[in-house]
Amino acid sequence: MIDSTLDYLYNLKREGIKMDLKATMDFANHLGNPQNKFKVVHIAGTNGKGSIASFIYNILRQKYKTGMYTSPHLLDFNERIMLGLDPIPDSYIIDFVKSNRDYIEELAARYRNPTFFEATTVMAFKYFADNNADYAAIEVGLGGRLDSTNIVDPEVSIIAQIGYEHYQRLGCSLTSIAHEKGGIIKKGKPVVLLDNKPEVVAEIRKIADVRNSRLVKVSDYCSVKNLKYSLDGMAFTLETPVEEYNIKTTNLGLFQIGNISSAVASMELLPQGSPGKNIIEKGIMESRWPSRFEVITRNPLVIMDSSHNPPAASALVETFRTFVKEKPLLLIGMLDDKDYFSYMSIMRKISDTVVLTTPNEPGRSIDPHSLAAGIGNMFPHVRIIEDPVEAYNYAVASSQCILVTGSMYLVGLLKKYLNSSVRPFNY
DSSP: OHHHHHHHHHHGGGGOOOOOSHHHHHHHHHTTOGGGSSEEEEEEOSBSHHHHHHHHHHHHTTTSOEEEEOSSOSSOGGGGEEETTEEOOHHHHHHHHHHHHHHHHHHHHHTOOOOHHHHHHHHHHHHHHHTTOSEEEEEOSSSSTTSGGGGOOOSEEEEOBOOSTTHHHHOSSHHHHHHHHGGGOOTTOOEEEOOOOHHHHHHHHHHHHHTTOOEEEHHHHOEEEEEEEETTEEEEEEEOSSOEEEEEESOOSTHHHHHHHHHHHHHHTOTTOOOOHHHHHHHHHHBOOTTSSEEEEETTEEEEOOOOSHHHHHHHHHHHHHHOOSOOEEEEOOBTTSOHHHHHHHHTTSOSEEEEOOOSOTTTBOOHHHHHHHHTTSSSEEEEOSSHHHHHHHHHHHOSEEEEESOHHHHHHHHHHTTOOOOSBOO
16 A cells, blocks of 8 residues: 555656745645644755754754654655654555545646655645644755745754755856755744855855844854764764864764754754753764765675765765775766766775666666766776676675765665665664
């Protein structure tokens, strides 16, 4: 039953991606505007927003009934909608679709049907409301201003790092992309900005000023000292104008320092007040965001990272050089809407050997032969193995250090093959 229900939801993709809020607002209004029945922290950005959402969710759930809505999923659809320590149950998904199918078809007849993401977003909001959630960490899907999650009125908004991904929809300049991301800033509500690029800061500041929203730049608000790290985790002291925190995390990657700082700043800006130093430290320590520089095995060393755009690749390369001294064998598969040439140009800085394979996303994956032709002689050693499981087994038999990256759909498939956990917390 759940398979046919999910097939129905996925088939709503026939409308593609729609950059407007009308269908989402109509659907939510039909259900009594569930998005207004719990408090929200709203997170946008090109990179880092999923990790930030996880930190916020894990902090707030220590004290409040807290949900989290993220996308896409690694293994199962249910991962997208968390409440407490549990993903949304199949029974709720089935009942929601059954109860609302007629209305979805009615919308299709008089306007258009909600897309897959629009319907999923409204379902998440209804699930949180029906279960009396106090808070939810809500990750933007695409952009911000016209993303279907942007019907919420958050307590605080967060804008993470911004890059050129999806420039076809969001604009060809960082200013125009920042304008779209900044669309989540609400009147009189504070906004936390992680990105430091001058054109991004200028645009976000302009929007914040117009909306009378306090702008907090992470680089000005937070300072870090006493950083220690290994493949077992990171520890550092985080200072804000309010508090000094002793941060410990199993989430690896220097980029996570900024994500953690953004989450902490947002907690201090909550109108209801910070949940407190001890709760924030405990939540960060318990937080886990799979597939972000995740150590899967130690012998051989297998690291998986779902980076798929040039800024994320740059962060991955920097982090890999910091944590690992060996050259990895790269196992890479990518989707056809990504800037694969720039991505691969960055990844070759840490390796001269790559195995190209196929992510688990039919219709969107780049054929590895086409990918090999597109990158030319960028890597001295290239092998093509179309089947990702076969490619993984070849990699671990051929090297003591493997980095799997390029697509969440590749990482997710291999995590499923290895029965590797996708829980967003350390239990």
